[in-house]
Amino acid sequence: MIMDSKLKRRDFLHRVGMVGSGIALSGIPKFSLGSWHDGKPAVLGGQKAYTGSVISWPIYDNREGQALQSVLNSSQWGRLTGSVTAQFEREYAELLGVGHALGVSSGTSALTAIMGALDVGPGDEVIIPVYTFIATYNVVVLNHALPIFVDTDLESSQIDATKVDAAITGNTRAMMPVHLGGTPVDLDKFAEISQRTGIPIVEDACQAHMAEFRGKKVGNHGLAGAFSFQSSKNLNCGEGGAVVTNDANFFRACTSFHHQVQEGIDKSYRDRVGTRSTNLRITEFQSSLLLAQMTRLEDQVRRRQENALYLDSMLKDIPGIVPAKLYEGTTRSAYHIYMFRYLKEHFDGLSRDQFIKALAAEGLACSPGYGPMNKSEYVQALATNKHYLKIYGKRRMKQWLERNECPQNDILTGEQAAWFMQNMLLGTRRDMEQIAEAVKRIQQYASEIKKAI
Ligand SMILES: *Cc1c(COP(=O)(O)O)cnc(C)c1O
Numbered sequence: 001m002i003m004d005s006k007l008k009r010r011d012f013l014h015r016v017g018m019v020g021s022g023i024a025l026s027g028i029p030k031f032s033l034g035s036w037h038d039g040k041p042a043v044l045g046g047q048k049a050y051t052g053s054v055i056s057w058p059i060y061d062n063r064e065g066q067a068l069q070s071v072l073n074s075s076q077w078g079r080l081t082g083s084v085t086a087q088f089e090r091e092y093a094e095l096l097g098v099g100h101a102l103g104v105s106s107g108t109s110a111l112t113a114i115m116g117a118l119d120v121g122p123g124d125e126v127i128i129p130v131y132t133f134i135a136t137y138n139v140v141v142l143n144h145a146l147p148i149f150v151d152t153d154l155e156s157s158q159i160d161a162t163k164v165d166a167a168i169t170g171n172t173r174a175m176m177p178v179h180l181g182g183t184p185v186d187l188d189k190f191a192e193i194s195q196r197t198g199i200p201i202v203e204d205a206c207q208a209h210m211a212e213f214r215g216k217k218v219g220n221h222g223l224a225g226a227f228s229f230q231s232s233k234n235l236n237c238g239e240g241g242a243v244v245t246n247d248a249n250f251f252r253a254c255t256s257f258h259h260q261v262q263e264g265i266d267k268s269y270r271d272r273v274g275t276r277s278t279n280l281r282i283t284e285f286q287s288s289l290l291l292a293q294m295t296r297l298e299d300q301v302r303r304r305q306e307n308a309l310y311l312d313s314m315l316k317d318i319p320g321i322v323p324a325k326l327y328e329g330t331t332r333s334a335y336h337i338y339m340f341r342y343l344k345e346h347f348d349g350l351s352r353d354q355f356i357k358a359l360a361a362e363g364l365a366c367s368p369g370y371g372p373m374n375k376s377e378y379v380q381a382l383a384t385n386k387h388y389l390k391i392y393g394k395r396r397m398k399q400w401l402e403r404n405e406c407p408q409n410d411i412l413t414g415e416q417a418a419w420f421m422q423n424m425l426l427g428t429r430r431d432m433e434q435i436a437e438a439v440k441r442i443q444q445y446a447s448e449i450k451k452a453i
Pocket residue numbers: 106107108109132133135136178204206207227228229230239240241
């Protein structure tokens with residue numbers, strides 16, 4: 001937790017205070033800085049390259065306090081009697097330039113409502129990336145549909161859109177690309193496939209608030225999009241989510257599905273959703289927090305983007321560090337995650353784990369990202385699940401298991417992927433310079449580090 005005033009004070013201290021590695025980066029030889037700062041990595045006993053403190057998440061102040069207090073005092077804590085959720089939905093739809101937004105209880109709920117309104121069920125297939133958070137997979141399996149994995153494009157860490165065609169069958173009900181890390185997938189390619197095949201695009205935009213492709217916000221490029229407002233996400237109310245769509249009928253179906261069919265069922269709803277629905281409602285407390293957090297959103301999005309692009313410009317010159325590619329047409333990434341690849345052959349064979357440890361010693365948290373989902377015990381158990389065997393048969397489930405091979409993703413998850421999280425991008429330009437400096441030091445001393453840890 002950090003108050004706005006603290007944030008400002010910290011920025012100020014950064015600007016006026018320390019000069020150390022700023023000078024080092026501007027080309028003056030390191031020895032001129034004195035022996036305390038000899039460029040040795042912290043893991044070998046040198047000074048930490050990163051002298052700031054990463055901004056904690058979430059950021060809030062009295063605005064959030066007042067918003068919550070006001071809902072409390074109103075005694076209208078649920079959306080059925082309150083008006084705050086409706087206000088959030090109007091403002092979120094407007095912010096995204098989309099026809100309709102539906103607040104729900106989580107990102108998973110948003111995807112569940114979309115699956116429900118599409119009437120995805122046993123026998124259907126849904127195309128998903130293999131490199132994503134497990135929720136993308138879970139919402140398909142909850143409906144007893146078959147999740148069909150598509151391998152990863154190493155250059156972008158996104159679903160490889162050129163491999164989607166090969167995954168389509170007569171049973172494909174939807175394509176569900178994920179804008180991983182907040183960066184848009186190749187939406188041109190998905191649009192082309194969708195137009196040609198008639199298969200709807202459902203965007204899992206749970207990490208991609210305010211990201212844009214060809215000037216249009218993501219979530220807005222297919223039949224519907226899902227957002228998450230879970231604690232770690234760039235727009236956060238603890239738990240929460242939203243469905244967005246430009247299709248009024250589909251919106252009505254999602255609304256009814258998420259609210260025990262209380263919006264009524266006409267024939268088109270029955271035809272579309274069948275006879276299922278549930279409760280996925282958001283509370284007024286969540287919506288009030290979201291409205292307050294939205295007053296900060298655009299500034300934060302801009303700050304992350306500026307810092308990410310600056311970091312790109314420094315890291316791309318370091319051999320063996322490859323920032324994730326943005327597809328042509330990307331006008332903005334939300335940078336929920338700053339994704340890059342670490343190629344150990346440029347670091348004297350220092351393993352990714354050792355690299356991450358060395359970064360931690362510099363004061364920088366770096367994650368190896370998701371594991372290979374298709375190879376997890378949890379996912380593989382689907383092939384022998386009794387319901388799946390009943391619906392699809394033994395042969396088909398065996399084929400499913402074999403088809404799940406994703407060699408590019410194995411390379412990425414096994415040894416290359418490295419992530420910085422979004423709050424690291426809320427710092428100053430100096431913070432970014434220090435990140436680059438830390439990586440350079442580790443590279444310079446890689447063979448020594450390899451022996452030492
Ligand atoms: C966070 C997330 C979800 C699920 O959102 P919750 O709000 O945690 O339910 C789904 N997909 C992706 C890609 C996510 O990152």
